[in-house]
Amino acid sequence: xxxxxxxxxxxxxxxxxxxxxxxxxxxxxxxxxxxxxxxxxxxxxxxxxxxxxxxxxxxxxxxxxxxxxxxxxxxxxxxxxxxxxxxxxxxxxxxxxxxxxxxxxxxxxxxxxxxxxxxxxxxxxxxxxxxxxxxxxxxxxxxxxxxxxxxxxxxxxxxx
Amino acid sequence: xxxxxxxxxxxxxxxxxxxxxxxxxxxxxxxxxxxxxxxxxxxxxxxxxxxxxxxxxxxxxxxxxxxxxxxxxxxxxxxxxxxxxxxxxxxxxxxxxxxxxxxxxxxxxxxxxxxxxxxxxxxxxxxxxxxxxxxxxxxxxxxxxxxxxxxxxxxxxxxx
DNA sequence: TCAATGTGATTAATATCTTAACATTCTGAG
DNA sequence: CTCAGAATGTTAAGATATTAATCACATTGA
Numbered sequence: 001x002x003x004x005x006x007x008x009x010x011x012x013x014x015x016x017x018x019x020x021x022x023x024x025x026x027x028x029x030x031x032x033x034x035x036x037x038x039x040x041x042x043x044x045x046x047x048x049x050x051x052x053x054x055x056x057x058x059x060x061x062x063x064x065x066x067x068x069x070x071x072x073x074x075x076x077x078x079x080x081x082x083x084x085x086x087x088x089x090x091x092x093x094x095x096x097x098x099x100x101x102x103x104x105x106x107x108x109x110x111x112x113x114x115x116x117x118x119x120x121x122x123x124x125x126x127x128x129x130x131x132x133x134x135x136x137x138x139x140x141x142x143x144x145x146x147x148x149x150x151x152x153x154x155x156x157x158x159x160x
Numbered sequence: 161x162x163x164x165x166x167x168x169x170x171x172x173x174x175x176x177x178x179x180x181x182x183x184x185x186x187x188x189x190x191x192x193x194x195x196x197x198x199x200x201x202x203x204x205x206x207x208x209x210x211x212x213x214x215x216x217x218x219x220x221x222x223x224x225x226x227x228x229x230x231x232x233x234x235x236x237x238x239x240x241x242x243x244x245x246x247x248x249x250x251x252x253x254x255x256x257x258x259x260x261x262x263x264x265x266x267x268x269x270x271x272x273x274x275x276x277x278x279x280x281x282x283x284x285x286x287x288x289x290x291x292x293x294x295x296x297x298x299x300x301x302x303x304x305x306x307x308x309x310x311x312x313x314x315x316x317x318x319x320x
Numbered sequence: 321t322c323a324a325t326g327t328g329a330t331t332a333a334t335a336t337c338t339t340a341a342c343a344t345t346c347t348g349a350g
Numbered sequence: 351c352t353c354a355g356a357a358t359g360t361t362a363a364g365a366t367a368t369t370a371a372t373c374a375c376a377t378t379g380a
Binding site for chain 2: 011012013014015016017018019020021022023024025026027029038042062063116117119120123124128129131132133135136137138139140141142143144145146
């Protein structure tokens with residue numbers, strides 16, 4: 001019989017995943033109804049908020065790895081939501097900007113998205129939500145982990 | 161210029177995503193080193209903790225949609241980690257159980273996984289982590305959202 | 321008993337994730 | 351100037367996510 005006390009703590013990634021599922025359930029119907037994926041919506045908001053930007057920056061801010069981003073941006077351009085162009089100075093860099101249609105769609109959907117958020121806020125409580133977000137913010141700042149092979153002496157007796 | 165105060169709050173899904181990324185960075189190297197995916201590891205732990213169970217239960221607990229689960233379980237069986245069989249009484253149900261090799265691997269990896277968790281705990285603080293997890297737990301309990309079409313009057317002036 | 325309905329899993333099609341390998345383009349030391 | 355190494359995207363290949371449709375079996379009710 002496993003040591004259930006130790007097991008309990010082990011669910012941080014799971015909890016983050018499940019919490020995100022619960023939240024996304026509020027947004028998904030809206031995004032589906034306008035034919036956007038989660039990732040596309042994240043990118044649209046970024047571009048509307050901050051203006052045109054490089055692909056690499058989008059990848060960082062939207063938490064999308066570049067191999068995924070490549071395809072996503074191609075499809076978004078094909079759908080008429082964005083424009084893609086190369087930086088004149090450094091042609092490695094890909095500049096992404098919102099198209100007129102993309103901007104219009106974003107501004108149509110944003111208030112509906114906000115309304116979804118308000119529902120969550122109403123259920124969960126405004127203060128608690130702020131507390132949660134600030135904790136998440138801190139968690140995001142975790143230092144990069146030490147390489148596994150470099151330190152195998154991390155095992156505690158309690159872990160065994 | 162967008163109303164940045166409203167925008168800020170809108171990042172709950174983003175924060176959950178980024179926080180999860182930060183955390184998974186600690187576990188990924190370990191899982192890669194033993195050739196397991198995140199999903200496979202979640203399933204192994206479930207089975208080791210609770211014993212054999214139906215596919216549907218796994219889907220719920222591990223946050224994996226059944227179409228994905230079908231393939232994952234096939235691959236895990238092919239890898240010799242689990243056994244799949246049909247319920248004698250109700251042959252619609254798929255019973256999944258840990259194989260000897262699967263159990264052994266799970267118990268080899270678990271302490272290493274625990275060690276990763278301790279690192280996170282050490283950086284973030286034990287109390288804060290517990291607080292965070294309890295908040296996440298609550299968030300997971302959010303009621304299912306009201307259907308979009310049924311109530312379009314959710315829009316607040318502030319959202320526009 | 322049988323048709324209607326419901327449930328659990330799978331298939332299909334498309335999108336995204338993940339790791340590794342490449343291709344280009346820049347940059348800087350020599 | 352130039353060539354090795356770094357930075358930025360892209361391809362490739364396999365695994366998972368997502369939605370819709372379907373299959374097989376169960377259950378219910380007339």
